[in-house]
Amino acid sequence: MGRKRKGRDISGWLVVDKPAGMTSTAVVNKVRWALQAKKAGHAGTLDPEATGVLAVALGEATKTVPYITDALKAYEFTVRLGEATNTDDAEGEVTATSDARPDDETIKGALGQFVGEIMQVPPKYSAVKIDGERAYKRARDGEEFEVQARPLWVEELLLIDRPDADHVTLEMTCGKGGYVRAIARDLGEALGCYGHVRELRRIWSGPFRAEDGLTIEQIDELAQSPELDAYLRPLEEGLADLPRVTVTDQGLAKLKNGNPGMVVAHDIEYGDECWAAYDGRAVAVGRFKAGELHPSRVFNQ
Known part of the structure; x- marks a missing residue:
């Protein structure tokens, strides 16, 4: 068995205003350390000398990275x-x-x-x-x-x-x-x-703005504190460009197990990619077919 990764099971997005002279990977490592997170990744590399918004995904939010990478x-x-x-x-x-x-x-x-x-x-x-x-x-x-x-x-x-x-x-x-x-x-x-x-x-x-990002100095100052956790943005923000459907009570358990589940949808066409919510939280991303969501990614929030 592989060694279990240390850290907290936290999910969400932290928006960073990257400084010049720092690689995108170094920013991700800084954020992972500051939040003591098990898993982190970024949505779109910036050159080391470039500045501005670098959206860092934590935990289950890493599954939404492709949607931010594909966004304008x-x-x-x-x-x-x-x-x-x-x-x-x-x-x-x-x-x-x-x-x-x-x-x-x-x-x-x-x-x-x-x-x-x-x-x-x-x-x-x-x-x-x-x-x-x-x-x-x-x-x-x-x-x-x-x-x-x-x-x-x-x-x-x-x-x-x-x-x-x-x-x-x-x-x-x-x-x-x-x-x-x-x-x-x-x-x-x-x-x-x-x-x-x-x-x-x-x-x-995508939905993330540089003016809303934390500087590296702020991240250092707030590192490993509840104050930094307060800046985490919901996983669901990474799905802003996808239409949303609502999971039924009966569909929830099926989707969580990776199986097609019943959803309530409006203005969604057969085969459209969308994300399913239950009590406002993302359960899965997938394709809408005949009243069901066929999941391609399932979130364990």
């Missing part, structure tokens, strides 16, 4: 015009420069090509896998390789500030798997002036 999210980022780097951000080496500096109207005119369903080539310094190995490892080893383009839904891309001729601040709302660094790189190429990300902040992800 928004970023505010500053692009340094006139320079390309090998990492597409300020941490890399400058590989090309240009004296061209497009005006605001030219930049606004170029943004439209990055809205809607686009094909995006992730940065070579990224966690995408190339023949089973992370791209950034191959890049660090100096290997020559190509990264395949992949689809990305961009809901909105707006110019919100122009601090000076060398910098432009943008806000992007997009779906799963987007690389802001690739947007900065490709925009610079489209404008004929090169570009890379200077600063990046995720301002919201």
